[in-house]
Amino acid sequence: MANFKNPKTNAGISTVGADAAGKARFRLWGGGPDGEQLIVRVYRSGTVVSEGGGVTLDSTDAGNWNFDYTATGLKPGDQIFGLTNLGARYTAALSVVSGSGTPSKNHLIASWAAQYATNPIPSSDYLFPDAIPYPALRHPTMGPCTPLQEKCIGGRLANVSGLAVHCTAGPATDAYHMAAFHCIQTWNTNGASAHFGIARDGQVVQFISADHIANAQHDPGNRSWLSVEVSNPGRNEGMNADQLDSLKDLFNWVCNEFGVPSQMGTGFLGGNTTMNALTQQVCDATGASTTRDTAAPAASQGLSCHHWLDKARKPCPGMGILGQLPSVLKAGPQS
Ligand SMILES: [Zn+2]
Structure with missing residues (x-):
């Protein structure tokens, strides 16, 4: 019996x-099954990173089984365990967070990534x-992505109205390059996410x-909408079948997890003639309403997009993906 x-x-x-x-x-209070002093190790993505220093025993109060340690070189998401002399974990995980005990706004992502290789x-x-x-994304030579800065993450999302679709507007890439260079690198500069x-x-x-x-997608869209970037080859290029299947899976999860109706959100008609015509077509095909009221799209529920939620400030997610949104609501795999 031992714990932190x-x-x-x-x-x-x-x-x-x-x-x-x-x-x-x-x-670390307590000892191993044979009354031995436990070994303290730090794990990052399932790998020990504390070998060769990094964990120092500062003081021992053996009578009370108290052992005080300082660890260095820690990163948010690391996990610390006490191990028996046979190498078995004998404590629950002590999870490392950033700051003096204040969890990062993204501590759930960090701890998921830390366990991802094993679970x-x-x-x-x-x-x-x-x-x-x-x-958890790794490039063979570049390693992990640069961390997303805290300024890119807002406060608590109290109520989820639906999923807003965006596009990277090219080039279309694999997960690592999309995350590292077409999302995080841009966001850490402009504060978006x-x-x-x-x-x-x-x-x-x-x-x-x-x-x-x-x-x-600014206020009020940010306040109650989840958001997804689709990596497409250019502004008006559509999703391929794999991406459409993934978007359907993601939207179904949003509906089930947050009680969102599987429907199209209210379309916004404040854009140019071409975008307005496509919006009308998408909403007619799915039984959704359209509006010129800038607040109404964010007050609706279901599947929406950057263009509708953000007063048509941007043509995002582009003509191709916008035109594909009705397919996301259809059941079954994309044919
Ligand atoms: Zn966008």
């Missing part, structure tokens, strides 16, 4: 905050099980857990 504690208060803990330099202090099933309803958390991305092979990537706001 706050060294100042002696209260049990399951998360520990690492400072900007990756340093954290914690107490890809997420442990939260705010994570889409068919997606890969972006920190989306919850999900769909790569050209249909792989869904999750950037932000569904309990937080993404900066995808």
Whole structure:
């Protein structure tokens, strides 16, 4: 029996905050099954990263079985365990978060990524099980993506009205390149973001857990809508069959998980003649209404898009994908 504690208060803990330099202090109380002192190890994506230093025993109060440690080089999402001298885990995980105990707004994504190599099933309803958390993406030479900055993530998403579709407007790429260069690199500069991305092979990537706001389509659209970027070859290019299947799966999950009706949201007719004609066509095909009221699309529910939710400020997701939205509502695989 052993568990982690706050060294100042002696209260049990399951998360520990690492400072900007990756340093954290914690107490391990208890010992192994043979009364031995446990070995402390830090794991990142299932791999031990504390060998050769990184965990230092600061003080020992053997009479009370208290062992106080300092760990360095920690990253949010790392997991710390106490192990028996046979190498078996003998404590629950102590999860590393950023800041002095304040969880990152994206701690669900970080902890999912940390376990992904050994267990890809997420442990939260705010994570889409068919997606890969972006920190788990690896390029053979470039390694993982640069982390998404906290400024790109808004406050709590209290109520989900539906899913808003966007496009990267080219070039269409695999999951790593989409995430690293057509999403995160841009977002860390301009503060934008989306919850999900769909790569050209249909792989869904999750950037932000569904309990937080993404900066995808301004207010009021951001306040109650989940958002997905589709990697398409150019502004007006459509989705391929793999991407359409993935978008259907994602939208079904949004409907089931958040009680969203499987319907088209209200279309916005404040764009140019071409976009308005296509919007009218998409809404007529799905029995949805259209409006010139800028607030009405965000107040509706179901499947929507950047153009409708953001007062037609942008032509996103482009003519091709907008024209395909009725297919997302149809049951069964795309033929
Ligand atoms: Zn967009």
